Structure formats: C-alpha cells, structure tokens
Amino acid sequence: QVQMVESGGGLVKPGGSLRLSCAASGFTFSDSYMTWIRQAPGKGLEWLSYISSSASTIYYADSVKGRFTISRDNAKNLFYLQMNSLRAEDTAVYYCARNSRFLDVWGKGTTVTVSS
Amino acid sequence: DIVMTQTPLSLSVTPGQPASISCKSNQSLLHSDGKTYLYWYLQKPGQSPQLLIYEVSSRFSGVPDTFSGSGSGTDFTLKISRVEAEDVGIYYCMQGIRLPWTFGQGTKVEIK
Numbered sequence: 754q755v756q757m758v759e760s761g762g763g764l765v766k767p768g769g770s771l772r773l774s775c776a777a778s779g780f781t782f783s784d785s786y787m788t789w790i791r792q793a794p795g796k797g798l799e800w801l802s803y804i805s806s807s808a809s810t811i812y813y814a815d816s817v818k819g820r821f822t823i824s825r826d827n828a829k830n831l832f833y834l835q836m837n838s839l840r841a842e843d844t845a846v847y848y849c850a851r852n853s854r855f856l857d858v859w860g861k862g863t864t865v866t867v868s869s
Numbered sequence: 870d871i872v873m874t875q876t877p878l879s880l881s882v883t884p885g886q887p888a889s890i891s892c893k894s895n896q897s898l899l900h901s902d903g904k905t906y907l908y909w910y911l912q913k914p915g916q917s918p919q920l921l922i923y924e925v926s927s928r929f930s931g932v933p934d935t936f937s938g939s940g941s942g943t944d945f946t947l948k949i950s951r952v953e954a955e956d957v958g959i960y961y962c963m964q965g966i967r968l969p970w971t972f973g974q975g976t977k978v979e980i981k
Binding site for chain 2: 800814815
C-alpha cells in the first residue's frame with residue numbers, strides 16, 4: 754500500500770528548531786521527488802519545498818528559504834524538513850507528498866505549534 | 870509568484886444538483902511542452918488533500934466521472950455533475966508550471 758507518514762511535530766518556542774520526518778512505503782522512494790506543504794490553522798495550502806530523487810535539485814519557498822532545509826535518506830525511505838528559527842507564523846499542519854507528475858500521495862500531516 | 874483566484878469561496882448545493890468552481894491564474898499555465906499545469910484537489914473534513922484532476926481535465930485514478938475539469942490558459946473550471954454527500958470539503962486549484970507552486974484560496978462545498 755502506497756503511503757506517507759509524517760512525524761516530528763510538536764510545540765516549540767519562537768526561535769527554536771524542529772525536524773520533521775516523512776516515511777514512505779509501497780513505492781520506489783529513491784525514484785521519487787518529494788514535497789513539503791503546510792496549512793496554517795483555518796487557512797489554505799502553501800507549498801514549501803521539494804527535493805529531487807537524488808537530492809541534486811532542491812527548491813524552497815521564499816517564506817522558509819534560509820531557515821528550513823529539506824533532505825532525504827533513500828536507504829531508509831525517509832525524507833526530512835529541518836526547521837530552524839521558527840516563528841509564530843510557521844504554526845501549521847505540515848504534509849509530505851509524493852511528487853510524480855503531480856502531488857498524488859499525501860501523508861496525514863503533523864502539527865507544528867510555535868508559541869512561547 | 871503566480872496568483873490563483875477561486876470563485877466562489879463557498880457553495881451550498883442540493884444533493885443531486887450540479888456545482889461549478891472557477892479558478893483563474895494571473896499568468897498562463899500553458900507550458901512550452903504543450904501541457905497545462907493546473908490541478909484540482911479536494912480536502913475532505915479532517916483529511917489531507919487528495920488529487921482529483923491533473924493537467925486541467927484528466928481525472929486521477931479512482932475519481933468518479935461526476936467530476937470534470939476544463940479550461941485553458943488562465944481560466945479553469947471544475948464541475949461536479951451531481952453533488953453527493955461525500956463530495957463535501959474544500960476544493961483547491963493549484964498551478965504547477967512555475968515555482969513556487971501556488972494554490973487558490975479554496976472553495977468550501979457543503980450540502981443543503
């Protein structure tokens with residue numbers, strides 16, 4: 754069964770750090786581009802970053818560039834979002850998604866709350 | 870960034886009746902490869918988004934044929950021919966032609 758499962762969310766103080774993980778299964782992870790998207794409470798969807806299958810190509814939204822780092826471990830079928838210098842406006846549900854021709858497989862999301 | 874504008878922002882539909890959602894982009898989504906990178910997603914209550922339509926009009930696997938997409942360039946429409954209870958949720962259009970990929974604000978569909 755094709756699925757993605759996020760983990761690592763939680764409550765963190767402003768300025769703090771958190772690392773999200775996304776575990777993929779049921780497909781050839783090492784051939785797949787992967788994406789992080791978030792949704793602030795009561796708001797719409799915001800694309801954050803994607804990483805190519807070999808990690809040779811990485812892009813970030815301006816809102817997180819310089820603070821967030823995407824990476825992957827193809828041997829473990831995992832990819833990550835390291836989030837530093839967190840702000841209140843980073844509070845959201847964070848989704849990982851497989852990026853084939855489109856975002857076709859999404860995880861259920863992990864919640865990040867940035868608050869003092 | 871490409872701005873995606875959806876209308877209406879909310880829709881209340883009688884079961885069995887049709888519904889239509891418009892999505893407009895401020896730049897053409899037609900790529901030089903001939904494809905138009907416009908997608909539709911549905912986020913059911915309490916769930917993550919799910920892909921309905923890709924490249925304007927292609928239904929994703931398992932999506933019922935009551936859903937159809939149309940349009941070109943900067944102007945797109947999602948139509949539900951007969952709304953059912955399980956179609957409630959928030960519908961988002963998304964452009965995938967240029968980074969950052971951007972979504973419309975979402976259209977909330979509910980049943981009367």
